Amino acid sequence: xxxxxxxxxxxxxxxxxxxxxxxxxxxxxxxxxxxxxxxxxxxxxxxxxxxxxxxxxxxxxxxxxxxxxxxxxxxxxxxxxxxxxxxxxxxxxxxxxxxxxxxxxxxxxxxxxxxxxxxxxxxxxxxxxxxxxxxxxxxxxxxxxxxxxxxxxxxxxxxxxxxxxxxxxxxxxxxxxxxxxxxxxxxxxxxxxxxxxxxxxxxxxxxxxxxxxxxxxxxxxxxxxxxxxxxxxxxxxxxxxxxxxxxxxxxxxxxxxxxxxxxxxxxxxxxxxxxxxxxxxxxxxxxxxxxxxxxx
Amino acid sequence: xxxxxxxxxxxxxxxxxxxxxxxxxxxxxxxxxxxxxxxxxxxxxxxxxxxxxxxxxxxxxxxxxxxxxxxxxxxxxxxxxxxxxxxxxxxxxxxxxxxxxxxxxxxxxxxxxxxxxxxxxxxxxxxxxxxxxxxxxxxxxxxxxxxxxxxxxxxxxxxxxxxxxxxxxxxxxxxxxxxxxxxxxxxxxxxxxxxxxxxxxxxxxxxxxxxxxxxxxxxxxxxxxxxxxxxxxxxxxxxxxxxxxxxxxxxxxxxxxxxxxxxxxxxxxxxxxxxxxxxxxxxxxxxxxxxxxxxxxxxxxxxxxxxxxxxxxxxxxxxxxxxxxxxxxxxxxxxxxxxxxxxxxxxxxxxxxxxxxxxxxxxxxxxxxxxxxxxxxxxxxxxxx
Numbered sequence: 245x246x247x248x249x250x251x252x253x254x255x256x257x258x259x260x261x262x263x264x265x266x267x268x269x270x271x272x273x274x275x276x277x278x279x280x281x282x283x284x285x286x287x288x289x290x291x292x293x294x295x296x297x298x299x300x301x302x303x304x305x306x307x308x309x310x311x312x313x314x315x316x317x318x319x320x321x322x323x324x325x326x327x328x329x330x331x332x333x334x335x336x337x338x339x340x341x342x343x344x345x346x347x348x349x350x351x352x353x354x355x356x357x358x359x360x361x362x363x364x365x366x367x368x369x370x371x372x373x374x375x376x377x378x379x380x381x382x383x384x385x386x387x388x389x390x391x392x393x394x395x396x397x398x399x400x401x402x403x404x405x406x407x408x409x410x411x412x413x414x415x416x417x418x419x420x421x422x423x424x425x426x427x428x429x430x431x432x433x434x435x436x437x438x439x440x441x442x443x444x445x446x447x448x449x450x451x452x453x454x455x456x457x458x459x460x461x462x463x464x465x466x467x468x469x470x471x472x473x474x475x476x477x478x479x480x481x482x483x484x485x486x487x488x489x490x491x492x493x494x495x496x497x498x499x500x501x502x503x504x505x506x507x508x509x510x511x512x513x514x515x516x517x518x519x520x521x522x523x524x525x526x527x528x529x530x531x532x533x534x535x536x537x538x539x540x
Numbered sequence: 541x542x543x544x545x546x547x548x549x550x551x552x553x554x555x556x557x558x559x560x561x562x563x564x565x566x567x568x569x570x571x572x573x574x575x576x577x578x579x580x581x582x583x584x585x586x587x588x589x590x591x592x593x594x595x596x597x598x599x600x601x602x603x604x605x606x607x608x609x610x611x612x613x614x615x616x617x618x619x620x621x622x623x624x625x626x627x628x629x630x631x632x633x634x635x636x637x638x639x640x641x642x643x644x645x646x647x648x649x650x651x652x653x654x655x656x657x658x659x660x661x662x663x664x665x666x667x668x669x670x671x672x673x674x675x676x677x678x679x680x681x682x683x684x685x686x687x688x689x690x691x692x693x694x695x696x697x698x699x700x701x702x703x704x705x706x707x708x709x710x711x712x713x714x715x716x717x718x719x720x721x722x723x724x725x726x727x728x729x730x731x732x733x734x735x736x737x738x739x740x741x742x743x744x745x746x747x748x749x750x751x752x753x754x755x756x757x758x759x760x761x762x763x764x765x766x767x768x769x770x771x772x773x774x775x776x777x778x779x780x781x782x783x784x785x786x787x788x789x790x791x792x793x794x795x796x797x798x799x800x801x802x803x804x805x806x807x808x809x810x811x812x813x814x815x816x817x818x819x820x821x822x823x824x825x826x827x828x829x830x831x832x833x834x835x836x837x838x839x840x841x842x843x844x845x846x847x848x849x850x851x852x853x854x855x856x857x858x859x860x861x862x863x864x865x866x867x868x869x870x871x872x873x874x875x876x877x878x879x880x881x882x883x884x885x886x887x888x889x890x891x892x893x894x895x896x897x898x899x900x901x902x903x904x905x906x907x908x909x910x911x912x913x914x915x916x917x918x919x920x921x922x923x924x925x
Contacts, residue, residue, distance in 0.1 A: 508675030
């Protein structure tokens with residue numbers, strides 16, 4: 245039983261981190277209509293900055309720089325590249341982001357090489373035990389922080405003018421624009437938020453299970469794509485719920501792999517996508533997605 | 541006359557491709573085989589993305605399916621990995637058929653999702669493919685992959701033996717040379733079918749769905765069926781492309797069919813110009829040849845470091861150039877290479893003659909009647925209801 249609870253806690257904490265990444269996908273998508281395939285390399289850039297700077301300026305200052313750096317990178321990608329597309333439509337924007345991802349990832353891979361850069365977090369590889377449940381400290385902190393971040397996001401979107409402006413822009417850009425909302429600003433804010441969330445997620449993913457930063461960290465953002473898709477493409481709540489579902493299912497599939505060996509090895513990698521495809525078969529626009537109304 | 545002129549580049553291209561094996565070294569032959577395999581897949585994807593307006597990141601799955609179907613059905617009975625020992629010609633056809641069937645199985649999703657949403661859903665297929673490739677060891681050979689039986693028709697094998705010696709114009713035709721012509725034939729067939737499809741009733745229906753699903757439905761097009769048709773056709777192309785890749789490599793493993801292959805296919809068609817068959821061919825050739833050529837000739841480029849020395853390696857440079865190319869095309873070259881080519885042709889055909897003929901055609905934007913209120917977008921989302 246405690247094994248099950250440990251796996252469940254593991255999955256929930258992992259799911260909250262995935263939720264941070266998936267919410268970034270949602271915010272970029274609703275504010276600028278871009279499928280951000282470069283999200284993984286933005287995440288890696290943030291974590292890389294922390295790993296490089298933690299020695300000279302200390303961990304906490306490095307975290308701030310990493311988060312700000314990832315946010316800035318997102319804003320720059322939007323301002324310099326996305327807004328200057330020759331043909332602005334979601335398809336070309338998605339492919340542009342694939343190109344940006346390759347560019348960033350190649351450069352970061354060249355810089356990191358075969359090394360695993362330590363992130364220097366004060367919690368290191370400690371674990372906490374609570375009521376028979378054992379959880380890495382970094383995961384416990386990540387889970388708590390994610391809940392706080394989601395609370396802040398709720399406050400931002402529900403109670404502040406800037407957040408309401410972003411929601412209005414997402415709901416109907418043309419109308420919001422006529423109401424005096426500057427879509428360039430809401431777009432930039434969306435990219436900045438997404439970059440910051442990705443950097444936070446990256447820092448925690450770099451402390452556990454891997455002991456530091458390697459280029460493969462960027463692939464974790466791809467693991468958040470099923471969470472985003474099954475929650476619905478444009479729902480922040482959906483992304484969080486999707487993250488939790490994918491996190492728990494993945495943790496259970498890995499934890500009970502020996503009992504599920506008839507499904508093959510490496511189950512943890514394929515299960516999120518299998519769940520995504522199954523959900524899409526029943527609900528093509530995800531669990532919380534808006535049914536797109538077709539108007540002529 | 542102008543019709544002949546228009547076909548001249550195509551005829552020249554085919555002639556060059558047909559004569560190249562007489563001159564080229566093995567490196568270029570091998571690279572050409574990889575490029576032609578990719579061209580087939582890219583044509584299939586451009587039909588889906590460019591004509592039907594659906595995005596797919598799942599083409600690595602269908603290519604893998606085609607490759608392993610060929611390797612399995614044509615494989616020796618009782619080899620290290622299982623095989624059915626079917627004739628290779630049948631196996632090649634089956635590669636396309638099985639991929640098409642898998643595409644049809646995906647139809648509950650591909651018929652309902654639109655554009656980029658489908659693109660995201662198909663990401664899942666790539667990871668599914670990897671899981672199957674690694675775990676179905678008896679058929680796929682697992683992580684290390686399996687060898688691929690050479691292509692053959694009765695009495696003639698597309699390998700180095702049987703017949704052991706064939707020469708044309710004094711050049712010995714080995715496996716690579718023989719495969720070259722097989723691949724060229726498949727590429728031409730794929731391009732011809734694709735062109736006809738675009739011009740056919742089905743193709744026009746697909747384009748209609750791309751432009752507006754509601755309008756297409758009003759015209760009597762079955763939207764879901766049109767989207768499924770495009771997806772199935774495109775899957776079949778990818779399956780054949782996968783089988784060709786298997787033949788070109790001679791040995792296949794799961795790593796060949798990762799997400800990167802899907803991304804490569806997409807970037808090929810965007811570089812070339814989405815929806816254009818010639819563009820898909822050009823884009824595929826560029827994407828395949830760039831890393832191969834840079835790595836092959838890296839020792840002759842002074843600014844490149846040898847692998848492991850920490851400097852700029854050929855493989856890294858190839859990735860950077862590849863990414864820069866796609867970004868540059870998307871920012872500056874509307875419609876990719878094909879779009880640029882058609883603008884050039886347009887400009888040449890309509891260059892103002894000295895005799896005071898009709899003025900040059902103005903860009904399409906300015907032919908629209910000016911909106912009454914310049915600040916207001918001319919068309920709202922709900923012009924009619």
